[in-house]
Amino acid sequence: MIDLERDPCYVAALVTRRVGRAYVNRKDLSFDTRLLHSEGHDKPLNSHSIPIFQSSTFYFDSPEKGADLFSGASQGHIYTRLGNPTTEALEGVMASIEEADGAVAFSSGMAAITASILPFVGSGDHVISGDTLYGPSIHLIKDVFGRFGVKSSFVDTSDLGAVRSAFRKETRLVFFETPANPTCRITDIAAVSEIAAKNKAMVVVDNTFSTPALQRPLSLGAQVSVYSATKYLNGHGDIVGGMAAAGRECIEKIRTFRKDTGAILSPFESFLFLRGLKTLGMRMRKHHENAVAAADFLKGHPKVEKVHFPGHEDFPNHAVARKQMKAWPSCFSFELRGGLDSGRRLLSSTRICTLAVSLGTLDTLIQHPASMTHAGVPREMRMAQGLTDGLVRISVGCEDAADIISDLRQALDKA
Ligand SMILES: Cc1ncc(COP(=O)(O)O)c(C=O)c1O
Incomplete structure (x- = not known):
């Protein structure tokens, strides 16, 4: 003992x-x-x-x-x-x-x-x-x-x-x-x-x-x-x-x-x-602000089918998120109408959003969960979670929001 x-x-x-x-x-x-x-x-x-x-x-x-x-x-x-x-x-x-x-x-x-x-x-x-x-x-x-x-x-x-x-x-x-x-x-x-x-x-x-x-x-x-x-x-x-x-x-x-x-x-x-x-508080405030701007932009874009962002009122369990969270997360995902091929074109075209896994860095990262972070999850389990082949994950960083949005806009034009 x-x-x-x-x-x-x-x-x-x-x-x-x-x-x-x-x-x-x-x-x-x-x-x-x-x-x-x-x-x-x-x-x-x-x-x-x-x-x-x-x-x-x-x-x-x-x-x-x-x-x-x-x-x-x-x-x-x-x-x-x-x-x-x-x-x-x-x-x-x-x-x-x-x-x-x-x-x-x-x-x-x-x-x-x-x-x-x-x-x-x-x-x-x-x-x-x-x-x-x-x-x-x-x-x-x-x-x-x-x-x-x-x-x-x-x-x-x-x-x-x-x-x-x-x-x-x-x-x-x-x-x-x-x-x-x-x-x-x-x-x-x-x-x-x-x-x-x-x-x-x-x-x-x-x-x-x-x-x-x-x-x-x-x-x-x-x-x-x-x-x-x-x-x-x-x-x-x-x-x-x-x-x-x-x-x-x-x-x-x-x-x-x-x-x-x-x-x-x-x-x-x-x-x-x-x-x-030490800078967590100020970083999270800026992440939140930029995430809201990027999520709103994506939601209104014709090539985007769906945005999975808890800050949007139509997001499932939005009320629970509002109750237990002080602000919105800046890592979220969205689905393109053109599926996987459109996602590939988008990921090849961004200039400010870096194509990399991980999240929560000062700069914006973008990646494709089905072939990257969640590649090891069995397909039927991925589908049940809504993790489709066309899903793109973005971790919105602390750059100027207008620059992030104009990068997403020009990449979506090519998607
Ligand atoms: C939600 C979540 N939990 C745990 C991990 C694993 O963390 P680490 O890569 O630091 O071992 C990750 C990595 O991406 C993650 O996104």
Whole structure:
């Protein structure tokens, strides 16, 4: 039996948590202020920004002090896989903006998703998952976890009746994205959390598309809010990273899983992530503004059949999105009347919108989900999600909105 109090990971966790808690409690500070004032560490040599502690290990002043760190009698750093000051500063900011007890940084979004599900399920347990998900998340839950005896059902979580009937007595966890990648399907977080609580199951929300700037799943009843930080959280497209935020009990299990599987974010990437995170509030406001302009333009264009944008009043579950989100997501999709061939012509013709996967970067990215991000999703599952061959996904960036629109206009002329 593990003695948690003597576990070096737990000791490192205590340090992070204590730092986090001091700032999380500042509920009087607004979101933008917290982004800039929640790092939590005293910075060495009066440094204004948190340095990159590019060190795998930390020396002990004496054998006794080393033993005290391991036993938990004192707090400090031991080894970077357990915790690193640069990474902890980042985690302090993230915990603060999520109003969570703690946050844990990962080397990718997929590592964060794995660590937000696996510690809570075992062989014979059942997971209910949204059926509109980033392709590798479907593969992870269905095939990878499935090989270890974890059963799963994929349902439309925007349909509360479907969620209710998917529960079995072995259901332990519900996982979904909202808005979901790439059709922006909206799930009511509070309603699903209530159904899950009645069934003694937990809820994990992939909040990548929204970030805490637009939506905070924990405040709506979910237990874990998980991210591909590669996207909006970092915002600059220069790292691959992940993040999970949760209440005390869950975050400790996630942290221990990270220690055991070794998927911590490196100090250098933590520094870049933290630098990007500081501007999250202002970036998300500009993303929102530009997304509304681009979505309205696309909706009125004769070559566009349909725009999947939650900000439009005729979008399914628009009222739920309005209730749980502060602003609209800037990554959404649209369908061209000319189908796949028209989509190919459009993607070959843009000059400002870059043809690339990923999303949430400062600049606008455009891609074709059926042959790219969601190529691994079985065709019948894609079709059921509305993920047709002619669907194009756009992540609207922070350029001047008029430039994005004129680029889309000239590309649509050729589509
Ligand atoms: C919604 C969503 N979740 C998770 C991931 C996986 O994140 P990462 O690529 O950082 O592992 C992605 C990647 O595109 C995503 O779009």
